[in-house]
Amino acid sequence: MIEIKFIPIDYDYFDFEGRNYARIIGRDDKGKRICIIDSVQPFLYAILKPGVNEKKIKELQEKIGKLSIKLPSRTTKVEKTLLEDKNFLGKQVKAIKIFITNYKDAHPIADLLDYEEIEARREYDLSFITKYIIERKLIPLSWYKISGELLTQELGIQNLDVDLAIKVEKIEKIPDLPFKPKILAFDIEADEFEIGKGEILMISLCSDNFKKVLTWKHCTKQDFVECFKNEEEMLEKFLDYVKKISPDILVGYFSDGFDLPYLRARAEKLGIKLALGLDNSQPTFARGRIPSGKIFGIIHIDLFRFIETVYSQYLQSETLGLNEVALELLGESKKEFDHKHSSKMEKEEWKEYFEYNLQDSLLTWKLAEKFLPDMLEFPQIIQEPLFDITRDSMSQLVESYIIHHLQEYNEVAEKRPLHDEIGERMGREKYTGAFVFQPQAALYENLAIFDFTSMYSSVIVTYNLSKTTFLEKKEPGSLEVDLEGEKVYFSKKPGFFPLLLKGIIELRKKYKQELKENPNPITKARSNAFKLIANAAYGYQGFFGARYYCVEAAASTAALARKSILDIIEKIKKQGYNVIYSDTDSIAFLLGNKTKTQTLDFLKKLNSQLPGIMELELEDFFKRGLWVTKRTGEFGAKKKYALITEQGKVKIRGFETVRRDWCQLARDLQNQVLQKILGEGNEKQALLILKKTIKDLKDRTINKEDILIRTQLKKLLSEYKAITPHVIAAQKMKELGMPIDIGMLVSFFIAEVRSEKEKKLVREKVKLPEEKGEYNIDYYLNHQILPAVENIFEVFNVNIKELISGIKQKKLDGF
């Protein structure tokens, strides 16, 4: 028997004599690499119909106990059954817990449970690792004292590159110890984008005090460059370095979709085994929307995927490419490098190429270090391994959090929806969502904005809305929600979903406070993780793929949120304020003759009247706020406004300034105009800026980057019904042999053409950035610049178009 302190990092399992064993790689407190082998007995539940008598249950247990499945490789039997009292979707039920030999046969065993007394079969669709973590409470990246038997060359650990292997007997939670995983970043360069088509020219590696570029193409005298005879030798050395550095995390950027599959494809072609795993196995690629490259014992992370789901909504970056993200988060860019085919590269260019390649790894490594607190925190909160956490969608994260907390409510897990069920759910009609107030276009002064904290989550908790509390029909004391005529009912008895969410909101509050008092990366990561889960819980209930899907709950959440905000709007009006705007959970109103103190007191009063955990807070006071009309019609536009605080902080929403599908010229101009108007309270200075921009445009002094329009390609070229300018741009790229991918941003500009009469459509004037041609002055004036500022000036009764043509007639300079 030996005893160690252990932190689990990577999980997988294997079969031995027909049974499943968890195999977990981690470290001990001395930094040694440890493998532990453990087992739990797989099981599923048969939930019984109400009122089945004891005798019947006994008989049923006996029948179930005899079930088995014979496969060529193994036989799975029901090994034991237990009768348990459980909760399931708001009901107390009797359930038979059915232990089986091999978890992989849980589904076929469930299919055999075709007995009249059984109402439902559940928990046959949870992964072995998930079940293992729940059963043994061995939470990823958390510390434990493990005792067990030392293993040498036995089951599941043959040729495993670890310092110690233990067959677990006892697991005990201990307080957290310091832990810093070793991170190795990598990046490859190739001439061809298509996976495996070209040669890998170079591979860069970056870790603590370690920077290398491996290449076989060209030998330079840069100290970080290591040269090899051929691609094979370079790949071998890459494997060597990974072994030697022995990282816990191997991180890349887009590496699930590019670097790792490319490495594997090239290795295969060259007859090399890409033995990255601790057991010398090659990476495997799990099927999915995007394949996930898994390396045994080392966590491969594609940082892009984690950032995309968890952080993109908080980033300013318009693309999530390494360059923009690194610039925003690290203040560093990629190296500038003019890509061309390697065969046409000069000596000096190779040097730059190597630096470029190294910089990519360096940025990836720095980003990974930056996100390390989050990467350590999320797996502990969600209770799934880091590998999965960094690839899960938002709904999966929410669902995993739920699944791992069901025990606290003695709840049996609901099943994943089946194919037909998903189809049905997707086909449903949309329900009514949020309320958006019809604003009046104007420049307002002295505003306050109130908003509900985590509004939808608060509504779910306050009114107990969920699949588990949804009632088929009205019951005494139940809550009735009117969904525009159709009535639905919810139990008042707290269900586990709202209770769980209540816990999340409380923790979110606690960690937000903790962050305020003690701001550091850990408290920030924790606070952010809970915020994300809380925010996604509402969408989860309306999501077709959710185990706890419930449109009635989702629609009721939106309906009650609407009711709440309309109620508050009325109260604010009644108090004598002028409400000017509201969207979903926020309300903007004019202070008028009231003071800030009065307004804050009023906020307190409003809060005291709110039900449950609903809470209204002050977002801020604002000096000025601008709302404009829609392009068509005289009404004020919703979801478009600009605000300035007394400290001069500007908040712009919805305007072209913040839209990436407008050219920089129009966006910059609009931004400056908004800033000036908000700062000064009138349009005079702003007009001068407009004048200058028009002059520059007509003088053709505008830079090309500023007139590029960037639009995302959302589907295959052939699937487009309407051939829009960006589709033409993509077609041109394709003809030039450039790679076309779904999701890519297509850049183009609108050029002058010989005959405007023959080429009337915008798409006929599209040119790629590298194509020769002058920008189309008329287009940029009338389709970019003017539309961007027209209705802003209209607020001041200044008609730009008249002004321009009027001035023209008077032959004044500038316009």
Added chain:
DNA sequence: GACTTGGAGGTACC
């Protein structure tokens, strides 16, 4: 051929 209108398409807000 000029003009209108609906909808496809993309992106933002919360």
Added chain:
DNA sequence: ACTGGTACCTCCAAGTC
């Protein structure tokens, strides 16, 4: 297919006169 609905705006496609 991988959280929800609401809203704006451009440009194409197809219809009307």
